[in-house]
Structures are given as structure tokens and as C-alpha cells.
Amino acid sequence: MKPIAFTLNGVAKTLTVDEDRTLLWVLRDDLGMTGTKFGCGASFCGACTVLVDGKEVRTCVTPVSRVAGKKVVTVEGLAQGDKLSPVQEAFVEHVGYQCGYCTSGMVIGATALLNENPKPTRDQIVQGMERHLCRCAAHQRIVDAVESAAKKMAGGRK
Amino acid sequence: MKRLEEEMIVPEGWGFVETIDRRDFLRLTSTGLMVVFAVKPPEGTFRPVWNFAEQQRTPPDFNAFLHIGANGRVTLLVGKIEMGQGIITALPQIAAEELNVPLDMVDCVMGDTDLTPFDSGTFGSLSVRVLGPILRAAAAEARAVLVQMAAEKFGAKADDFDVKDGVVINKSDSSKRATYGELAGGKKIERRFEGKAALERVAEFTVVGKSAARRDGVEKVTGRAKYAGDIAPPEALHARIVRPPAHGATLTSIDTSAAEKRPGVRIVKTGDLVAVLHAHRDEADKALKLVKATFTPSPSTLSNDNLFAHLEEVAVDKRPFGAAGDLAAGEKAATQMISAKYTKGYVAHAPMETHSAVAAMGTDGRVTVWASTQTPFPLQTQVARALKLQPDKVRIITPYVGGGFGGKSAGAQAVEAALLAVAAGKPVRVTWSREEAFFYDTFDPAAVISIRAGVDASKHMVLWDNDIIGAGSRGADMFYDVPNHRTVTKGSWSGNTGAMHPFAVGPWRAPGANANVWARESAIDTLAAKAGMDPVEFRLLNLKNARMRRVLEACAKQFGWTPKPGPSKRGVGVVCGEDAGTYVATMAEVKVDAATGAIKVVRVVCAQDMGVVVNPEGAKQQMEGCIMMGLGYTLAEEVRFKDGEVLEKNFGGYTLPKFSWMPKIETVLVDSPDVPAQGGGEPAIVTMGGVIANAVFDATGARITQLPMTPARVKAAMTKK
Numbered sequence: 100m101k102p103i104a105f106t107l108n109g110v111a112k113t114l115t116v117d118e119d120r121t122l123l124w125v126l127r128d129d130l131g132m133t134g135t136k137f138g139c140g141a142s143f144c145g146a147c148t149v150l151v152d153g154k155e156v157r158t159c160v161t162p163v164s165r166v167a168g169k170k171v172v173t174v175e176g177l178a179q180g181d182k183l184s185p186v187q188e189a190f191v192e193h194v195g196y197q198c199g200y201c202t203s204g205m206v207i208g209a210t211a212l213l214n215e216n217p218k219p220t221r222d223q224i225v226q227g228m229e230r231h232l233c234r235c236a237a238h239q240r241i242v243d244a245v246e247s248a249a250k251k252m253a254g255g256r257k
Numbered sequence: 258m259k260r261l262e263e264e265m266i267v268p269e270g271w272g273f274v275e276t277i278d279r280r281d282f283l284r285l286t287s288t289g290l291m292v293v294f295a296v297k298p299p300e301g302t303f304r305p306v307w308n309f310a311e312q313q314r315t316p317p318d319f320n321a322f323l324h325i326g327a328n329g330r331v332t333l334l335v336g337k338i339e340m341g342q343g344i345i346t347a348l349p350q351i352a353a354e355e356l357n358v359p360l361d362m363v364d365c366v367m368g369d370t371d372l373t374p375f376d377s378g379t380f381g382s383l384s385v386r387v388l389g390p391i392l393r394a395a396a397a398e399a400r401a402v403l404v405q406m407a408a409e410k411f412g413a414k415a416d417d418f419d420v421k422d423g424v425v426i427n428k429s430d431s432s433k434r435a436t437y438g439e440l441a442g443g444k445k446i447e448r449r450f451e452g453k454a455a456l457e458r459v460a461e462f463t464v465v466g467k468s469a470a471r472r473d474g475v476e477k478v479t480g481r482a483k484y485a486g487d488i489a490p491p492e493a494l495h496a497r498i499v500r501p502p503a504h505g506a507t508l509t510s511i512d513t514s515a516a517e518k519r520p521g522v523r524i525v526k527t528g529d530l531v532a533v534l535h536a537h538r539d540e541a542d543k544a545l546k547l548v549k550a551t552f553t554p555s556p557s558t559l560s561n562d563n564l565f566a567h568l569e570e571v572a573v574d575k576r577p578f579g580a581a582g583d584l585a586a587g588e589k590a591a592t593q594m595i596s597a598k599y600t601k602g603y604v605a606h607a608p609m610e611t612h613s614a615v616a617a618m619g620t621d622g623r624v625t626v627w628a629s630t631q632t633p634f635p636l637q638t639q640v641a642r643a644l645k646l647q648p649d650k651v652r653i654i655t656p657y658v659g660g661g662f663g664g665k666s667a668g669a670q671a672v673e674a675a676l677l678a679v680a681a682g683k684p685v686r687v688t689w690s691r692e693e694a695f696f697y698d699t700f701d702p703a704a705v706i707s708i709r710a711g712v713d714a715s716k717h718m719v720l721w722d723n724d725i726i727g728a729g730s731r732g733a734d735m736f737y738d739v740p741n742h743r744t745v746t747k748g749s750w751s752g753n754t755g756a757m758h759p760f761a762v763g764p765w766r767a768p769g770a771n772a773n774v775w776a777r778e779s780a781i782d783t784l785a786a787k788a789g790m791d792p793v794e795f796r797l798l799n800l801k802n803a804r805m806r807r808v809l810e811a812c813a814k815q816f817g818w819t820p821k822p823g824p825s826k827r828g829v830g831v832v833c834g835e836d837a838g839t840y841v842a843t844m845a846e847v848k849v850d851a852a853t854g855a856i857k858v859v860r861v862v863c864a865q866d867m868g869v870v871v872n873p874e875g876a877k878q879q880m881e882g883c884i885m886m887g888l889g890y891t892l893a894e895e896v897r898f899k900d901g902e903v904l905e906k907n908f909g910g911y912t913l914p915k916f917s918w919m920p921k922i923e924t925v926l927v928d929s930p931d932v933p934a935q936g937g938g939e940p941a942i943v944t945m946g947g948v949i950a951n952a953v954f955d956a957t958g959a960r961i962t963q964l965p966m967t968p969a970r971v972k973a974a975m976t977k978k
Contacts, residue, residue, distance in 0.1 A: 200484060
């Protein structure tokens with residue numbers, strides 16, 4: 100077993116684990132980051148999504164070796180202390196959640212989407228979030244939240 | 258073990274997940290005011306939707322415990338659970354209203370069998386409807402006690418005092434004042450009473466009826482909210498259980514030797530369970546794949562192809578549900594008749610959180626199970642029975658539940674975790690894989706519904722003959738004016754009535770009503786078209802029920818409905834429904850792709866009379882969820898199965914509603930201050946099958962009589978037309 104080094108929410112981590120361990124379960128079982136959820140185990144639902152170098156990655160099908168040398172951000176790493184990220188704030192404000200189980204993945208997915216495309220149209224948000232499933236069906240409010248976060252972030256950049 | 262030093266507060270992440278024990282709880286509540294209110298709801302206000310044999314030996318249902326401590330904080334202790342429906346906000350609103358305290362002074366501890374009073378479960382849209390008035394009564398009692406204490410303290414009469422923001426103030430001398438905390442602190446005051454729920458005083462409400470920000474938002478967007486699968490007691494092991502490939506298949510041989518060779522793996526056998534245990538879930542997954550097991554074939558020969566014929570064959574001895582008048586007279590009076598058969602397959606619950614549980618043995622011989630469950634108290638009995646323990650030796654703690662929709666009324670995973678924890682001598686975590694979640698789901702039952710109906714020359718309905726197989730009777734009440742009607746049913750939406758279904762079926766959001774309302778409203782629409790009438794006008798002509806009429810008119814107004822007999826090619830549809838005491842009308846606009854048969858739902862307008870609305874924003878969230886989730890069973894969701902095997906394994910084959918399906922959703926709450934709060938979690942979903950079917954008929958002239966309305970079925974119906 101070779102040590103695998105990466106940063107997790109800004110903190111350097113070095114793990115000595117089998118390189119084919121699944122990133123989701125390393126995060127949850129080894130590192131106690133339970134905000135990242137198990138939903139389907141086959142990259143269909145998006146509950147397990149994290150940011151790897153700013154892009155969204157489904158951890159349930161990702162071997163831990165794939166993040167060696169990279170920056171991993173989980174839902175726990177988005178807020179600065181008590182200060183929520185603009186996307187988190189917008190999800191709270193627009194109530195883009197019900198049971199909350201898909202929410203970590205939704206928030207991460209929306210963050211990745213806005214990293215890539217800071218001024219998405221509503222259709223682009225729909226397309227960008229399409230592979231995230233929400234059974235409580237809070238879809239309309241999630242899209243509202245992403246739209247509002249984009250506006251807020253654009254305002255902040257001026 | 259988190260020790261709470263002073264008052265009961267809800268720690269971060271959830272209630273008592275971390276957790277406090279009974280002794281700590283007793284110490285914390287050893288001072289302050291504790292109100293225990295036990296009540297049986299008056300006859301006729303509650304229709305039982307679940308029948309637990311265990312209920313016989315439990316205390317009266319629908320109790321509320323309410324505690325006020327030295328810091329003035331109010332803690333509600335309720336046996337209900339939070340699965341997204343928002344009662345973690347709505348129930349405190351009700352108490353805050355009655356106690357005159359700010360909402361943020363109220364905490365809510367839920368679904369813990371050690372700390373909260375008995376409750377049969379969170380289902381049936383009952384929490385606000387039935388528990389709400391009881392909480393209000395408990396809060397009113399607490400307020401009266403505290404006002405009386407203030408009066409005694411200042412040597413005045415209780416009538417001389419008012420309460421504002423948790424401070425009891427003398428009306429004529431505001432220097433005579435005491436906070437709830439000052440009055441309750443340092444003493445032990447307990448009030449136990451039974452009685453009637455408090456009366457509504459809607460006009461005076463300041464908290465109830467105003468939208469309150471949900472209290473679970475920050476925890477949920479930061480990942481701090483805890484679910485059962487997030488609980489990891491020291492030394493806990495994940496369990497993956499060896500499963501049969503089909504229902505009815507039994508184990509004939511098993512070889513675990515290859516799995517056992519992997520480091521850290523333990524094999525545990527107990528009763529019928531064989532499980533692979535490992536500290537890491539992914540390692541347990543890998544080891545499970547190395548287990549070689551063989552099974553007998555399933556005796557079941559059922560599949561989607563022969564299902565409906567089978568249901569009709571086994572459905573003998575139908576039970577009467579409702580009847581009036583004389584069907585023969587109705588048939589004689591009818592100048593136009595319709596007859597149709599509606600069929601639907603099994604539908605999965607598919608909450609994003611699969612069934613999960615973590616079980617740990619205490620040193621005191623008690624077992625604690627953190628479970629994703631809608632029914633912590635019945636589950637306590639179920640686990641105790643499996644472990645051959647008295648129920649008080651089992652504690653169920655319910656963290657946030659990641660969606661239930663009825664599917665987490667069943668809790669086999671908690672029993673599995675408990676049995677394996679006892680056998681392994683270590684805490685055990687069971688989180689079903691998505692494949693297991695599909696295999697062991699208690700599906701919404703398949704159904705065959707036949708309707709014969711007729712109108713006379715004046716377009717009034719004179720005949721309604723409704724024969725329901727599989728769906729049960731919920732949603733089949735006849736609220737249109739039909740002098741001659743009869744409804745018979747065979748099979749329930751719950752359990753597995755012998756030879757009817759190849760696997761278990763169970764409550765699925767508004768159980769049975771989705772099928773029954775869809776069938777009824779499709780038939781009503783067919784009658785309207787046959788009579789050459791606009792479907793809204795036809796309904797109003799045959800409808801005296803004032804609440805239903807008002808809701809239908811409110812919906813039509815918001816939608817901008819212009820009368821025209823169907824099919825009008827506009828692709829608009831209407832449905833009326835009643836569920837959980839709430840009246841609901843929905844209208845939709847669809848586009849149908851003539852080439853593929855694919856349906857795109859463009860706009861949905863839903864109006865509800867749900868009585869007094871506690872949290873309007875919360876109620877709207879539930880309506881929106883119902884509408885969007887309802888598109889699933891209407892357009893795509895159908896469990897494929899064959900010979901006992903569930904062919905749905907994951908979301909690759911079984912399609913849930915997606916962002917791109919999203920119509921424009923508009924919701925209307927009809928002001929109804931004279932009706933007590935009714936159910937909100939389910940009513941709107943019952944309208945979705947019917948409203949889309951009717952809109953598709955309006956667009957194409959084709960009547961689809963099978964759910965889901967897949968493109969292939971729509972295409973076939975359009976060709977046949």
C-alpha cells in the first residue's frame with residue numbers, strides 16, 4: 100500500500116489504504132465526512148458528489164487513488180466557518196430541499212455548475228442538474244436557488 | 258455520549274443522536290414544567306390507516322409531552338419523525354402560537370422511544386391534522402399553569418395577566434412580570450391530563466398561518482444533518498447480507514471461504530441471515546461478491562405480462578365499500594353509458610436514502626437502534642420480538658429520515674442490524690444497497706379498476722359501478738352526486754393478501770388513492786366528453802359539495818380555464834380529489850409528441866382547501882413535491898419483475914422524475930378558516946394520474962387506461978383511436 104496524499108477541504112491528508120478503495124467510503128468510514136451520502140452506488144443519483152479540483156465527481160464509483168495530488172471539497176468544506184457559501188445560502192432561502200438526503204450532492208453539483216458557467220440560463224441549470232435525483236421533488240425550488248445564487252455571485256464579482 | 262448540562266436543547270445535527278440516555282433525560286426534566294397530555298381523538302375525526310396488533314397494549318395514541326425549563330426554552334417531545342415534510346417547523350409553530358413565545362424558543366425532539374410518547378407512526382398526513390390540536394392543548398395547559406403561578410407570585414388573579422414573548426405581565430401594572438423560565442425554573446411541576454383538544458381561534462393567530470423559515474435548512478445544506486447511516490458507534494461494522502435472487506427462492510448451499518480470507522472480514526450467521534461484516538462498507542461489498550450461494554428457483558410464475566389477468570382471477574369475494582340507490586334503476590335512467598377498465602403496475606418508493614439502521618448493545622442489556630423509519634414505536638416492538646426481549650429493552654432513535662413516502666413504515670433493516678449486532682457482539686450498520694431497496698420495497702400495489710357509469714338526458718350522473726382490485730378503498734369515496742352507485746374492493750394497499758402479489762405491498766404516499774382517483778376522474782372525463790360537455794362544467798353540474806366546488810373554481814380561475822368540450826386539442830385537463838380531509842383540484846397543460854407518444858407536462862395548477870394552514874410555505878412545498886413526484890407514477894414508474902425476481906436494480910432502469918420534466922407549477926391555498934387543519938403531505942399527489950390522462954385525451958382524443966403512460970402506450974392508444 101502506497102500512501103495517497105490529497106487535500107480535503109483545504110487540509111492535507113495522507114492515507115495509507117488500498118488504492119482501489121472507494122472514495123465515498125474512505126470519506127465516510129475512514130475520515131468521518133458523512134455529509135457525502137450513499138444513494139445508489141452506481142453514479143445515477145448524485146447524492147455522493149464532491150468537488151475534485153472544482154469539478155463534480157461521483158465518489159461512489161471513484162477509486163481513492165484517482166484523487167491523489169488533487170483538491171477534494173465535500174459539502175462540509177463549502178462554508179467558511181458559520182458563513183454559508185452563496186449556493187448554500189440560496190438553498191436555505193429558496194428551500195431547495197425537503198428530506199435533505201440529496202441536498203449535499205445538489206449543493207455540490209450547483210457549485211460545480213456555477214464554477215463552470217457563472218451565468219447559466221434556466222435551461223442550462225436544468226440540464227446541468229439533470230443527473231441529480233431528488234425523490235421529494237423539490238426541483239422547482241432547487242432551480243430557483245441555483246438561479247438566485249448565480250445572480251448573487253455575479254453581483255459580488257462586480 | 259453527549260451530556261447536556263443544563264436544559265434540554267436540541268444539539269447540532271439532530272435531537273439526541275449523539276445521544277443522551279434516559280437517566281440524563283430524567284435529570285434534565287427534574288425541574289421545570291412538564292405537561293403530559295394524553296388523548297384519544299373524538300370519534301369520526303380519525304380514520305385508522307394502519308392496524309398494529311401491538312397498539313392494543315400501548316398507551317393511548319397521540320400524546321404530547323411539553324417541557325419548559327429555567328431558561329424559558331420550550332421542548333416538544335413527539336413520537337413523529339421528520340422525513341422532509343416539515344413538521345419539525347410546523348409543530349413548534351403550533352406550540353409557539355399557544356404559549357405566546359417566539360418560534361425560536363421552541364425545540365422539538367422526535368421519534369425516540371425512550372424520550373417521546375407513544376405514536377403509531379408518521380403517515381397518512383396526520384401530524385398537523387391530529388397531533389396539532391393535541392400539542393395546542395398541551396401548550397394551552399402549560400400557559401395556564403404558568404399564568405396561574407405568576408398570579409400567585411404577585412397576589413393577583415390569573416385574569417389580570419397577559420403573556421407576551423414568554424413573559425407573563427400584569428395588565429394594569431407592567432412592573433409585575435415574570436418570564437416562563439423564572440416561573441418554571443428550580444421547581445418540579447408536572448401536569449398530566451387527558452381531554453379534548455383546544456379550540457381554534459384562527460383570527461387571533463400570529464404564528465400559525467404565517468410562513469416560518471424551516472428549521473432544518475442550515476444543517477441540511479452543510480452536511481451536518483445526521484441520518485441513520487451516518488451514526489458510527491465505536492468498533493461498528495458494516496454488514497452486507499447474502500440475498501436471494503428472487504422472492505420465494507431459498508438458500509440451498511453457501512460457501513463463504515473466499516470472503517473470509519479477506520483481511521478484516523467476519524462472517525456472521527444468525528437465523529436465516531448470513532452476513533459479511535467489515536469496518537469499511539466498500540470492503541464488505543467486495544467480500545460479499547466472493548460469497549458463493551445457490552438457491553432454489555422461486556415458485557412464482559408471475560410477470561408484468563400475466564399480472565392483470567392473475568389479479569382478476571384471484572379477486573373473488575369482493576367487499577362492499579359504498580353503495581346507494583339501485584344500479585338497475587340507474588342503468589335504466591341512463592341515456593349514455595361508459596365502461597372502462599384501468600390498470601396499473603407496481604410502483605417503488607425509492608427514497609434517496611435507502612433503508613438504514615445501526616444497532617448497538619449496551620452494557621445494561623439494552624439494545625439501541627438508530628433507524629430510518631416512519632414508525633419508531635411499532636419498530637421497537639418488532640425488534641424486541643426478533644431479539645426475544647421485552648420492548649423496554651429496545652430503544653429506537655430516529656435521526657432525520659431521508660425520505661419515506663410510506664416505504665419506511667416497514668423496517669426489516671433495523672431487525673437485521675439488531676440480530677447481527679447481537680450475534681457479532683459489536684455494533685452493526687445496515688444500509689441497504691439500491692438493489693436491496695428495490696428488492697425489499699413494499700411496493701404500491703398493482704391494480705385493476707373497472708368502472709361502469711352513465712348520465713341521463715339532463716347530463717346528470719345516474720349510475721356509478723366501481724370494481725377495485727388491488728388498490729383498496731382510499732380515494733374511492735363518491736363525492737359527486739350519483740343517486741345509484743356501488744363500489745366493491747378486493748385486496749388492500751398493504752401487506753400481501755395471500756396469493757395476490759408476488760412480493761409485499763405497502764403504503765405509498767396516499768395509498769391506493771393515486772390509482773382510485775386516476776380511474777374515477779378518467780371515467781368522469783370520459784362521461785363529460787360523451788355528454789358533449791366541458792369537463793369542468795360537467796363536474797360542477799354533478800357536484801353539490803361546497804368545499805369541492807370552491808376549490809375547483811379557485812383552480813379554474815388561477816389556470817384561466819375556458820370551457821370547451823373535450824377533446825379540444827388544447828391539451829388541458831382537470832381533476833377533483835379528496836384526501837386526508839383536504840379537497841384538491843388540479844389542472845394541467847400537456848404537449849404530446851405525435852411521432853413518439855412522449856408527454857411533456859407544461860404547466861400544473863393545484864388548488865387546495867386544507868382547512869387552517871399552519872405553515873403556508875411548508876404546505877406549498879408539499880403540494881409542489883406531490884405534483885412533481887406524481888409525474889413519476891403517471892409517466893414512467895413501473896416495477897418490472899419476472900418469476901419472483903425484481904428486475905429493477907437501480908435508477909438506470911427505473912426512472913424517477915428529473916429536472917427536465919419540470920412543468921411550471923402554481924399552487925393555490927383556498928382560505929378556509931372554519932375548518933381545522935387537515936392533511937397536506939398527500940392530497941395533491943392523488944390528482945396527478947388523472948389530470949395528465951385527461952389532458953392527454955384533450956390533446957389527442959386518445960384515452961390511456963394504463964399507468965404509467967409511457968410513450969409506447971400513448972402511441973398505441975393514438976393509433977387505435
